[in-house]
Amino acid sequence: MDNTTSTDSPRRLKKAAPACEKCRVLKVRCIRHEEGQPCTKCARSNSECVVSEPRQRARVSQRAKPRLADLESKLANIISLLSHPSAPISGGVQPPVDLDCGLAAIPEYLSDSPNPSAEWMNQLYMASAELDEGLESSENHNTIENTLEKSWDTSTAIDAAWITDLGLGPVVLEHLLDRFRGMASYYPFVRLSSGWNAASMAEDRPFLLLAVAAAASSNYCHLQDALIQKFKESLSQRVLIAGEKDLDLLQGLLVHLAWFHFHFVPGSQQTYQYLQIGISMVIDLRLDQEAADLLEQRTELGDNYIREACRAYLGCYYMSSIISMSSGKPNNLQFHEAMLRCAMMLQQQPEFDTDLLMYPVTKVLQFAEEICETYRFEGIHGARLYIHAERFTTRLEEWWSSLSTDLRNTVLLINGYHAVKIRIQEMGLVYCYGQRRPPPPKAQDEFTMLSTPPMIISNLVKCVSSTKEFLDFFFTIPAAQHGCLWDSQKYLNGTGRLHSNL
DSSP states (O other): OHHHHHHHHHHHHHSOOOOOHHHHHHTOOOOOSSTTSOOHHHHHHTOOOOOOOOOOOOOOOTTHHHHHHHHHHHHHHHHHHHHSTTOTTSTTOOOOEETTTTEEOOOOSOSSOSSOOHHHHHHHHHHHHHHHHHHHTOOOHHHHHHHHTTTOOGGGGGTTHHHHHTTOOHHHHHHHHHHHHHTGGGSTTSOOOTTOOHHHHHHHOHHHHHHHHHHHOTTOHHHHHHHHHHHHHHHIIIIIISOOOOHHHHHHHHHHHHTGGGGOOTTOOHHHHHHHHHHHHHHHTTHHHHHHHHHHHOSSOOOHHHHHHHHHHHHHHHHHHHHHHHHOOOOSSOOOHHHHHHHHHHHHSOSSGGGGGHHHHHHHHHHHHHHHHHHHHHOTTOTTHHHHHHHHHHHHHHHHHHSOHHHHTSHHHHHHHHHHHHHHHHTTSSOOOSSOOOOOHHHHHHOOTTTSOHHHHHHHHHHHHHHHHHHHHHHHSOGGGTTTSSOTHHHHHHHHHHHHHO
């Protein structure tokens, strides 16, 4: 009996301390420097640190032991299949091995194969869920150490409880991270460092990890629906109830907005509401005021936080401009010269290839904002509309010609070029910018197609032609990559403009 007690005591010391009620609700890591003292989060907020008594685990019956052994055998078989060179996963090609978790990574699903191997993801997902269900009724920690020790520490699960709630294994999460990295060129404002993996992000960036997993799981609709639901629950708990604000939340929200078409409901105002939350975070984190100062103080972007903050600042402006232009609603994060300085610094000291896109993308958004403001002050019945359209078209073509060939071949800039070209030629007749001021009834009666100046009709015909060019380009994108494209509403807006003008 004494021997048993002496061998069990070290194991008890390794068990993670229970989280307090506040950290458990917020699903964040509960850190105590000394036993009996409040955690760091409660200490900062001067709130009471309450730890509930842990519930006693039910003992494992003799009938449950064979089931646990069977589940371990299933998981071992899946790992061996993924690791074996002859496994029929991607045409006989051996998948790369992830040294961090010791498991063979799931191969890239964005291959030339029209039918991705979804059954491998589902089989691993179901096996992980069954394993978690069986372990919940067990007090035998040897099983936990054998199955999860190679992926991440069990205390990390406190920071991202949705991982265990959905039964996601490390192989699945690493695959989703790799797939999101392949989607970065379509929305380069949130990038994942090469040193980040599922374990490190679950500890440091749990909300961003959740948003990335939801955006990258478009091939698995049921899993994506569950992840989106977890995203909304976490957003409401941390932002609306607890009032938290940090870069992790802002980046996760931007990723969610960028690929909002996966859960878009026609007629819903949720996109604009989420955007306002992101803008408020930019203001509360003082990114709009301190970004330029930080860049001027540090000529080299050695601080990763500054790089990520600059990208998030520009990314929020990007989403605000696009959503306001497509919906006709006010843009509450308008252009500022500090944005161009941030973009220029990222372009001059790039960490990723996509940092080279920051300046031209910001420049074309500034140009689009100038167009909208000009048409708003001119009015939809202004006599100089076609003159403005010709002037803006000339400036756009000159700017486009000044870009390098590599930049002109990027999907993001091609989209921006065509969208602004359409925006110029519709001359504010399709969308009203800012406060809607309809013309008086007499002007409406007198305004007919026969009274429309020929130059305006000519520009509208050009608008239809430009929309066709835009759609022709969209159809050249392989269908397998459509799930990687950010917010399809932008493409739908082009089609809607075509029908409106017709």
